[in-house]
Amino acid sequence: MEAIMPRWAHLCIDMQRMFDEETAWNVPWMAKVSGQIEELAARTPARTIFTRFIPPRSASQMPGAWKTYYEKWDQMTLNRLPRELVDLLPALARFVPPARIFDKRTYSPWVDGRLYQFLVQDGVDTLIVTGGETDVCVLATVVGAIDLGYRVLIPHDAVCSGADSTHDSTLELLGARFSVQVEMTSTEELLAKVVR
Structure with a gap:
């Protein structure tokens, strides 16, 4: 892997309490990757952007298939979910600020163009992508980043999912x-190559 030059950002996807605690969307092995993500954020908090997946208050607030989705997952709407569960894990929230938070309503953070304009x-020109879930929001983030022309680095030990096979x-x-x-890498290799 080539050195990572100064024009990079760490984009950490949806490391939130609602995926870590006992909810319908619990990701059992989020705890296994949070230490690596914490290490990355601690080294570079000003370059870290945490996304948060924000459910609607009710299914009726969402368009099309999202309405059907939240009818299925009604217990995860903000009418029923304690609001504090959308917060970042406490070990990561301590980096904000200087780390920043970007809220989104969809799997992809690119839909409305705000994140792209900010970057x-x-x-x-380079994104280090961590977080969860690998096969949902991380995937949507990475494919969108590819379309936008970013060099993308994924530390395989800093992404997680609720389903091992996917x-x-x-x-x-x-x-x-x-x-x-x-580029697939590890957190250790990534930290060794980062140019501050």
Whole structure:
């Protein structure tokens, strides 16, 4: 892996209490990757952006298939979910500020263009992507970043999912089919290559 030059950002996807605690969306092994993510954020808090997946108050507030989705997952709407569960894990929230938070309503953070404009203003050309879930929001983030022309680095020990088989398949897909645009690495190797 080549050195990571100064125009990079750490984009940490949805490391929130609602995925860590006992909810319908619990990701059992989020705890296994939170230490690596914490280490990355601690080294570079000003370059870290935490996304948060924010459910609607009710299914009726969402369009199309999202309405059907939240009818199925009604217990995860803000009418029923304690609001504090959308917060970041406490070990990560302590980095804000200087780390920043970007709230989104969809799997992808690119839909409304706000994140892209923010990164353009900062001159970012490389994204380190961590968080969860590998086969849902991380996947949507990475594919969108590829389309926008970013060099993407994924530390395989800093992403997680609730399903091992699709986690493994997604990492294999991203590492093989998108090998020109996506580099798979480890947190240790990544930290050794970062140019501050």
